[in-house]
Amino acid sequence: xxxxxxxxxxxxxxxxxxxxxxxxxxxxxxxxxxxxxxxxxxxxxxxxxxxxxxxxxxxxxxxxxxxxxxxxxxxxxxxxxxxxxxxxxxxxxxxxxxxxxxxxxxxxxxxxxxxxxxxxxxxxxxxxxx
Numbered sequence: 001x002x003x004x005x006x007x008x009x010x011x012x013x014x015x016x017x018x019x020x021x022x023x024x025x026x027x028x029x030x031x032x033x034x035x036x037x038x039x040x041x042x043x044x045x046x047x048x049x050x051x052x053x054x055x056x057x058x059x060x061x062x063x064x065x066x067x068x069x070x071x072x073x074x075x076x077x078x079x080x081x082x083x084x085x086x087x088x089x090x091x092x093x094x095x096x097x098x099x100x101x102x103x104x105x106x107x108x109x110x111x112x113x114x115x116x117x118x119x120x121x122x123x124x125x126x127x128x129x130x
Contacts, residue, residue, distance in 0.1 A: 007041070010049025017052070017059065017085040021129065060089040064099065071100055071115040072107045079115055083122045093123050 015023045031040040052062060063086035070079035086096055096119060104112040 004045060004049075006049035007045040008049075009053050010044040010047070013048040013052045014044055017048075017063070017088060018081070019084075019088060022084065060086075060091065063089045064091065067096065067099065068103065071103055071112060074111055074114065076114060076118050079118050080122050083119055084126065087123070087126055093119075 018026075027040070031037050052059070057065075063082060066082035067079065067086050069075075070082050083096060087093070097116065100112050100115050100119060103115075
C-alpha cells in the first residue's frame, strides 16, 4: 500500500494506542498473512488515520466508547484490543471493570461475563509486560 498522509497518521496513532511492542507483535503474526495485511492497511488509513485523529473527543474517551461497544455487541477479540488501548490511555482496571459491570444491567449478564473474562486475561497479560 502506498503510504498516504492518512496511512502515516493512522500508523502513528495505532502505535500510540497499542504500544510499539504490541503493534510489532501483531504485525509479525496476525498481519503477516497477505489477506490480513490488506485488512490492517485499510484499517490503519481509515479507522486509525481518519476516525481516531478527529477533533472533538480525547483518546481516553474514544477508547471507552470502543470498550462499551465491543462488550455490548460481544466482539470479544476487539474488546481485548480496546481494553489494552483503554489501559494505555489512563483507565484503571477497576474503572473498566465497573464500566463492564454497569453494562450488565443494559445488555445482559452473559455478555458481560464474557467481557470480564476477556478483561481478566488482557489485564494479566499487560501486567507481565511491564
